[in-house]
Amino acid sequence: MNVFEAVKGNVTTRQAAEMYGIRVNRHGMAVCPFHNDKNPSMKVDMRFHCFACQADGDAVDFVSRLFGLPSKEAAMKLADDFGICYDSRQKPSVRPKIREPTPEQRYQQEENRCYKVLTDYFHSLRAWKQQYAPKQPEDEWHPLFVEALQRESYIEYLLDILLYGTPEEKKTLVAEQRKEVMKLEQRFAEPTAYNDRGRSQRKSGLDR
Structure with missing residues (x-):
């Protein structure tokens, strides 16, 4: 099982969002971290969708946007942070660099x-x-x-x-x-x- 299959089969976008500190209310809505959002405009469940900026995708897409990572490195980060096993041959020898936050x-x-x-x-x-x-x-x-x-x-x-x-x-x-x-x-x-x-x-x- 490659890293994408392992992550997408075990982690919802809501779980990923909450892991990285995004607040999701009881209605499954959150303040979108991808634009200057004042009120919760992003629906977060198995996938995410922002009704204001139209950001959309699954858990890997969410982490890719949040940390500025390519999709593969975002999937690897999720696997590492959630302790998910996958085919180690998918891992590169050098860990990805995460950009400095603003x-x-x-x-x-x-x-x-x-x-x-x-x-x-x-x-x-x-x-x-x-x-x-x-x-x-x-x-x-x-x-x-x-x-x-x-x-x-x-x-x-x-x-x-x-x-x-x-x-x-x-x-x-x-x-x-x-x-x-x-x-x-x-x-x-x-x-x-x-x-x-x-x-x-x-x-x-x-x-x-």
């Missing part, structure tokens, strides 16, 4: 990263709220249950700004939360961060 692209990557980290945290808070809820009135409240009660609404508020706020509001939020997003990333990276050892773990400290 300042606008760097900011968009940072905004996407902020959204992804906060989304992961929000889903964790909702899970903790159910998982660690006290079973009896006299039970001691688990620290992660307390954290969920205290932070769920605030994180949802931040996500609403990233989804529906003005460009100025989004940039301000990303700048203010940069250090805290890094702390959350480190917290997610710890294998024991969300188990019962959370009793002794300090809270992430996102500034209200």
Whole structure:
């Protein structure tokens, strides 16, 4: 199986988009990274299609456009990043060079990263709220249950700004939360961060 067959049989464009930090809402729409898009105008599912700039294609086409790579190198990047096996004879001896992102692209990557980290945290808070809820009135409240009660609404508020706020509001939020997003990333990276050892773990400290 060559790299194109392996990738197209295992990765949807939505999976690829979300892997590289593109936010896709519950209706399958995203802000198009291929033009100066202000509102979600790109449909992302098995394939992608932008109703504004008419960009269209599959996961390989999407990554090719996003990183400025030829199709084969884009397919190889997807295979590597998703851990997909394929015929190694398709691999060239020299890895492709990825062009340097523009300042606008760097900011968009940072905004996407902020959204992804906060989304992961929000889903964790909702899970903790159910998982660690006290079973009896006299039970001691688990620290992660307390954290969920205290932070769920605030994180949802931040996500609403990233989804529906003005460009100025989004940039301000990303700048203010940069250090805290890094702390959350480190917290997610710890294998024991969300188990019962959370009793002794300090809270992430996102500034209200």
